[in-house]
Structure formats: C-alpha cells, structure tokens
Amino acid sequence: MASGDFVILRSPSAMRDFSLSLKVAGRVLVLVPTMGFLHAGHLSLLRVASEAGDEIIVSIYVNRAQFSAGEDFEIYPRDLACDLEILRNCGVRISAVYVPEDNFMYGSNFGTEISVPDLGGRLCGKSRVNYFGGVALVVAKLFHQTLVEVAVFGEKDYQQLAIIRRLVLDLDFGVEVLSAPIFRGDGGLALSSRNSYLSSASLVVASLLYEILCECGRLIVLGGDVCEILSDGRKKLLAGGFCRVDYLSLVYGWDLLEVDEYDTHNDVGGYRLLGAVYLDEVRLIDNIGLANLL
Numbered sequence: 001m002a003s004g005d006f007v008i009l010r011s012p013s014a015m016r017d018f019s020l021s022l023k024v025a026g027r028v029l030v031l032v033p034t035m036g037f038l039h040a041g042h043l044s045l046l047r048v049a050s051e052a053g054d055e056i057i058v059s060i061y062v063n064r065a066q067f068s069a070g071e072d073f074e075i076y077p078r079d080l081a082c083d084l085e086i087l088r089n090c091g092v093r094i095s096a097v098y099v100p101e102d103n104f105m106y107g108s109n110f111g112t113e114i115s116v117p118d119l120g121g122r123l124c125g126k127s128r129v130n131y132f133g134g135v136a137l138v139v140a141k142l143f144h145q146t147l148v149e150v151a152v153f154g155e156k157d158y159q160q161l162a163i164i165r166r167l168v169l170d171l172d173f174g175v176e177v178l179s180a181p182i183f184r185g186d187g188g189l190a191l192s193s194r195n196s197y198l199s200s201a202s203l204v205v206a207s208l209l210y211e212i213l214c215e216c217g218r219l220i221v222l223g224g225d226v227c228e229i230l231s232d233g234r235k236k237l238l239a240g241g242f243c244r245v246d247y248l249s250l251v252y253g254w255d256l257l258e259v260d261e262y263d264t265h266n267d268v269g270g271y272r273l274l275g276a277v278y279l280d281e282v283r284l285i286d287n288i289g290l291a292n293l294l
C-alpha cells in the first residue's frame, strides 16, 4: 500500500471487519484518535504510531459527549477533505481513516455513561463537567470498534492521558497507551485545533502561557516557594492579556494531585506544571514536565 492509499471507513462494523482481517494476518494495529482539523501536533502522534505497530488507523470524530451545553461543539472547526489531504501527504503510511457517523456512535437510545470521578474531577474537570466522562466513553467505544493493540495520545492533553491510562487498567482493555510530547509552534505555543479561533494578536498573547509555565517551572526547580511562584504566575498571565486563569497548578505523578512543595531529588519525571486560561472566550491548556528543566 502506498503512503496515501488508505481506506475510509464510516461504520463500526466496517471498522471491525477491516481490523479483524489484519489481525488474523498477525498485524499489530495502532490507533491515533483525533477530532480532526489536523495540524502538525497530530502528525507527530503518527510518527510515534509508525514505530509502534504495523497498521495505523486514524480516527476523526468530534465527540459531542465531551462537550457541555454552551461549549463549542457546534462551531468546533471541521474540514474532512483537508484532513484527508493532509493524511495522504504526511509521509507516514496510514491503513485506514475511521470517520464514524454520529448515529453509529450515539444512537437515539444511547444510555451508558463512564465516570472517572477521581482523576476526572480535578483541574480541567472542575470547570468542564462532562468532559472526561465523554472522553472515556468515546475512547472505550473506539477501542472496541478498532480492536487495536496500541493507541497514541498527546501530552498536550496531560490529564486526558492519565485518565485514559486509568480507564485501560480499570476496564482491562489490554491496549498499550503511548504518549507523544507536545508539538509547539513559533514562540512555543502548543499547536491546537482551537488556535484557529484566535486572531493574530491573540496568538501572540497565547504563546505567553508556555513562557510563563517555563518561568514558573524554572523558579520551582531552583527551590522557590511553590505557592508564591504560582500566585505570581497567575498575576502575570492576567497582566499578559489572558481574560481568566482557570488554574495554574503543580501536580505529581499519575494521581494529578496538586502539591505545594517540589522535591528535586524525587523528580524522576513525575512533577508536571499545568495551566488552563481563557483568551477571547477560547480555553487554552498547556503543561510542562519539571524534570526537563533540571
């Protein structure tokens, strides 16, 4: 199969039949789930996927279950033709693009929820109440539909990654979850489909999030008072032009529990500084690992 030669599948049964035919041939299947409007950050996940198995499946689905009333589900950017063109030319061999239709994903009698109250109730979960339950639900469905052995997610959505790892362990999915580092553009801004909502002036402000995360992170690893540093960081974000700071928090390890002390000797990659801010009604998130700053 040439690099742009993938099949496009639109129903769970077509997806499952395709995967089964590859699995009986002993192929290892890797899923890269996305909501489309693809950018270089998504493509960086494909490169991780290509090292992890034989056949890459990219899903494109804007999952209504993870949006609350008043969020941007209706206006979330969508451009399937452009996404397919990007995938055809991305230089990674993709076997299938799975674009499930809404009625197959959530039929009129759909009545199941997945809740991850512990990990999902913190950080982004405090202000986005349906978010992680909806993410867990769609990821569970995609795993069942695609029958993959491996799935790749971005560290850009760090809390999501932790929740998916929890989901996979708790519900015995037997899927290996791999992560890819955050892909950043000019000025350090983490690429995101939602950046398309921002004007060029706002994009300049947006890149301050990464700058201030790094500044706070450096002060923390140098031994400064965590609470003071984070409080100053929130003020700097507001002074820099963000309309609201949802949170700026230091957490540790898999549990995402907020901590107010940093122990250099204990940092084996566990401490993470995460931020969520609003700019022109657009919610932006980013995070950094503190071990990288040591």
Ligand code: AMP
Pocket (backbone or CB within 6 Å): 033, 034, 035, 036, 041, 042, 044, 045, 152, 153, 154, 155, 156, 157, 180, 181, 182, 183, 184, 190, 191, 192, 193
């Ligand atoms: P989305 O389409 O925004 O739902 O993202 C699909 C996947 O791509 C998720 O696993 C994200 O964490 C990942 N992703 C999005 N933006 C980036 C980025 N800038 N760098 C790395 N991964 C990303």
